[in-house]
Amino acid sequence: MSEVKSRSSRIFQIVVGAIFVIISLLTIIPILRVVSISLSSKTAILSGKVWIYPVQFTLEAYKKSFGNSNFVDSFLYSILLTGAYTGICMLMTIMAAYPLSKDGLKGRKIIMTLFVLTMYFDPGTIPNYLNVKSFGFIDTIWALIIPGALSAYNLIIMRTFFAGIDKSLYESAYIDGCTEFKALIKIAIPLAVPAIATLSLFYAVSRWNGISDVLYYINRSSLYTVQMMLKQMIDSVRISLEEGTNTQLIADNIKAASIVISMTPMLIAYPFIQRYFTKGIMLGAVKG
Amino acid sequence: MRNKKIPKAGSNIHKVSKKTYLKNNYQLYLMLILPLIHLILFKYRPMLGTVVAFKRFNIFAGIWDSEWIGLAHFKEAFSSADFWIALKNTLILNVGDIIFGFPVPIIMALFLYELNNKIIKKSTQLILYLPNFLSWVIIAGIVNQICSNNGLLNGVIKAFGGESVDFLTNPVIWRIVYWITGIWQSAGYGLIIYLAALTGTDPSLSEAAYIDGAGRMKRIWFITIPQIKGTITVMLIMQLGKVVSIGFDRPYMMSNTLVKDVSEVISTYVYNVGLQSARFDFATAVGLFQSVVGVILILIVNTMAKKFGEEGIL
Numbered sequence: 001m002s003e004v005k006s007r008s009s010r011i012f013q014i015v016v017g018a019i020f021v022i023i024s025l026l027t028i029i030p031i032l033r034v035v036s037i038s039l040s041s042k043t044a045i046l047s048g049k050v051w052i053y054p055v056q057f058t059l060e061a062y063k064k065s066f067g068n069s070n071f072v073d074s075f076l077y078s079i080l081l082t083g084a085y086t087g088i089c090m091l092m093t094i095m096a097a098y099p100l101s102k103d104g105l106k107g108r109k110i111i112m113t114l115f116v117l118t119m120y121f122d123p124g125t126i127p128n129y130l131n132v133k134s135f136g137f138i139d140t141i142w143a144l145i146i147p148g149a150l151s152a153y154n155l156i157i158m159r160t161f162f163a164g165i166d167k168s169l170y171e172s173a174y175i176d177g178c179t180e181f182k183a184l185i186k187i188a189i190p191l192a193v194p195a196i197a198t199l200s201l202f203y204a205v206s207r208w209n210g211i212s213d214v215l216y217y218i219n220r221s222s223l224y225t226v227q228m229m230l231k232q233m234i235d236s237v238r239i240s241l242e243e244g245t246n247t248q249l250i251a252d253n254i255k256a257a258s259i260v261i262s263m264t265p266m267l268i269a270y271p272f273i274q275r276y277f278t279k280g281i282m283l284g285a286v287k288g
Numbered sequence: 289m290r291n292k293k294i295p296k297a298g299s300n301i302h303k304v305s306k307k308t309y310l311k312n313n314y315q316l317y318l319m320l321i322l323p324l325i326h327l328i329l330f331k332y333r334p335m336l337g338t339v340v341a342f343k344r345f346n347i348f349a350g351i352w353d354s355e356w357i358g359l360a361h362f363k364e365a366f367s368s369a370d371f372w373i374a375l376k377n378t379l380i381l382n383v384g385d386i387i388f389g390f391p392v393p394i395i396m397a398l399f400l401y402e403l404n405n406k407i408i409k410k411s412t413q414l415i416l417y418l419p420n421f422l423s424w425v426i427i428a429g430i431v432n433q434i435c436s437n438n439g440l441l442n443g444v445i446k447a448f449g450g451e452s453v454d455f456l457t458n459p460v461i462w463r464i465v466y467w468i469t470g471i472w473q474s475a476g477y478g479l480i481i482y483l484a485a486l487t488g489t490d491p492s493l494s495e496a497a498y499i500d501g502a503g504r505m506k507r508i509w510f511i512t513i514p515q516i517k518g519t520i521t522v523m524l525i526m527q528l529g530k531v532v533s534i535g536f537d538r539p540y541m542m543s544n545t546l547v548k549d550v551s552e553v554i555s556t557y558v559y560n561v562g563l564q565s566a567r568f569d570f571a572t573a574v575g576l577f578q579s580v581v582g583v584i585l586i587l588i589v590n591t592m593a594k595k596f597g598e599e600g601i602l
Contacts, residue, residue, distance in 0.1 A: 125562060
């Protein structure tokens with residue numbers, strides 16, 4: 001009897017294990033395909049020899065992409081923009097979350113409700129656009145930084161974390177005459193490093209990947225992020241799709257190389273940030 | 289010693305005079321100034337700006353001095369075919385996401401949780417969560433490389449002697465590509481949420497059922513799923529509540545003019561009418577309709593969930 005059971009269990013383990021290996025492969029194949037195209041020669045791509053590994057390995061596409069000064073400039077600019085955005089967001093998030101994590105703060109409930117409401121009611125694209133426009137931010141870098149500088153969702157995560165810090169740690173500091181600003185910098189922030197890392201990454205990923213606000217607010221190509229540059233390349237594919245032709249303005253391997261270059265920062269950071277993100281999701285799953 | 293009696297907002301001492309309270313806590317309020325200014329100027333000010341939906345917007349007069357015209361823009365929207373097409377497409381794409389996409393991470397989590405092999409368990413999570421970090425621009429680029437005429441899928445089809453398929457330009461197939469891409473992008477996120485919920489379940493219940501002779505499927509169905517029902521409900525509420533609202537990036541980046549009839553959704557419609565054709569007032573009305581219906585839906589779904597004895601999100 002027990003032999004039957006353990007055998008069926010072993011079969012279950014093997015079958016389920018195999019299915020998950022296949023699912024993982026299917027998930028990764030699209031990315032492998034793009035990487036392979038970017039590393040293959042043009043002739044190999046045109047003759048349809050490239051599947052999911054490079055054929056006639058060459059770095060030509062990368063040389064061309066990095067030779068395109070517009071693309072390189074927008075890549076560096078995107079990194080700077082992401083850094084600045086993340087810094088400002090964290091400053092705002094911490095400054096909002098710390099006071100709101102204090103139980104006895106008068107007005108805390110009302111302020112918190114005001115923040116939470118913004119998660120459920122979105123005024124819409126146009127009112128946001130008119131608002132950004134009224135500050136004169138259109139076609140400036142501020143349009144990509146200021147409007148999204150504080151997310152209620154991340155504020156809740158940060159507040160939950162601050163609220164979890166042992167209150168006795170503060171008590172002794174207050175007795176020694178510590179001010180709230182000092183308590184925040186000396187006690188709360190050092191203890192909240194995991195949450196700060198997670199949220200910084202949330203903000204950084206959203207800025208790096210964001211496209212809609214660039215599309216809405218930016219017309220000057222000198223302020224295009226790397227995603228916007230990539231979008232223009234992909235648009236050229238759409239045009240060839242729509243005309244039903246196969247003639248493409250930009251060669252497949254160059255497009256693939258640009259895709260790979262723009263996802264590289266995420267791919268490099270991913271193994272390190274994955275566990276933080278997992279924790280972050282869990283913190284966020286706790287109701288505010 | 290002198291400071292010992294000073295109560296801070298974080299401490300347990302509550303009864304203090306207003307003056308001492310302010311003296312001790314003014315720094316906390318100072319910290320809140322910038323975030324509150326941001327909240328008012330960039331979250332609530334645009335909400336006031338939605339009045340444009342009830343006005344004939346004159347760019348020179350500004351929002352406040354433009355002429356009131358009541359519900360004219362809403363009437364126009366409800367009698368315009370384009371609006372209904374955009375609304376219908378939004379619903380179809382979102383409902384498809386729920387029907388095809390919602391159960392996937394739940395099923396995967398239930399089986400992955402039963403798996404003993406730690407390496408497969410870890411690497412599956414790592415790989416499936418990866419697409420979640422890619423922008424829709426990148427994903428659209430990848431989808432083009434896979435699904436275009438000379439892409440990977442058609443390469444495989446041709447290698448087996450088949451005819452190439454118009455994955456991106458055939459409206460019916462485009463929807464399927466849209467849904468599958470959604471699963472590819474987001475299944476890993478759901479997987480992690482449900483796995484965490486499963487770690488919180490009580491294994492002794494499942495063991496007791498095992499001793500009583502319940503098979504694996506019976507244990508999953510009658511013991512495990514009921515224990516993660518709360519998480520499933522919350523996730524479902526959030527998806528159902530968002531059934532009329534749709535993000536901009538995904539449909540915008542994945543569409544092309546040949547599939548416009550099925551890919552034009554409310555968010556892209558607002559962008560095209562509002563920002564491309566500069567009909568700010570009309571587009572605001574369409575956006576406002578979407579937001580208001582969205583809030584009503586969340587309230588309805590949340591109330592229903594509570595009626596069925598589940599914890600809601602509000």
